[in-house]
Amino acid sequence: MTAYTPLSGLPYPQPTDTANLPLHFQSMAEAIDSRTILRYANAAARDAAVTTPAAGMVAWLSSPGQLTYYTGTLWSPVAPAPVFLYNNDAGTTASTTPAETLTGATGDPLVASFVAPPTGKVIVTVGSWMFSSAASNGYMGATIKKVSDNSVHLASSIDRAANVYNTDRASVSSQFLVTGLTAGTVYSATPTYWSAASTNTVSYDNRFIRVDPMP
Known part of the structure; x- marks a missing residue:
């Protein structure tokens, strides 16, 4: 009767088993195969090959x-x-509403795509050098969307935005927690920019966005 290793449950033959080396080697190889580090070109190739994955x-x-x-x-x-x-x-x-592009700038929007971790939580950080043309608020936030259908998971908000209120350039940033993401799903985090008043122009430079998955 075939015996099994105590830790990984790998099969090995006993003296009383049928003398069929190819069969015994095949059983051992198939058992080891799923326990090695598998290698694929991309996620689609992995999912096509491993139809019933084990934890x-x-x-x-x-x-x-x-x-x-x-x-x-x-x-x-x-x-x-x-x-x-x-x-x-x-x-x-x-x-006066969150916009994903700026006048006079190239390279916008900055779309940071990420896969939601098993916790369904990420930390988003945005920052920039900012100043206003008048003593009025200027903001930089971020919108979180599900990529598959472009639906908004978390909209930009003053409560989560970096803020400047002066005509002198300042380096400002904001960091906030995003929860309730569907694990394994692709999302995007895109910076947004807006002014508290249409008569006020807000200037931005050296802009960044960072997404940190929570373990």
Whole structure:
């Protein structure tokens, strides 16, 4: 009767088993196969090959160069990495509602795409050098959307925005927690810019957004 190793449950033959070396080697190889680090071109290739993953399986994806593991319900990065985007092209806005682009700037919008971790939580940080044309508020926030249908998960808000209230340039930032994300789903975080008054122009430079997955 075939016996099994105590830790990983790998099969090995006993003296009383049928003398069939190819069969015994095949059983051992198939048992080990799912316990090694699997390698695939991308997530689609992994999902096509591993149709019934088991909790603890590990797979390397050549694109985007990421080590993933199966939690029991979804594939997740072994070590979720932050996403950071930066734009040093200056621009302005007089919009009184959050806008994703600035007048006179190139490279907008800054769309930071990320996969929600198993916790469903990320920390978003936005920052910029900012100043206003008058003594009035200028803001920089971020909108969080689900990429698949472009639905808004969390809209820009003054409560979560970096804020400046003067005509002197200042380096400001804001950091906030996003919760309730669906684990394994792709989202985007996009900076937004707006002014408290249409008569006030807000200037921005050296803008950035960063998304840190919460373990």
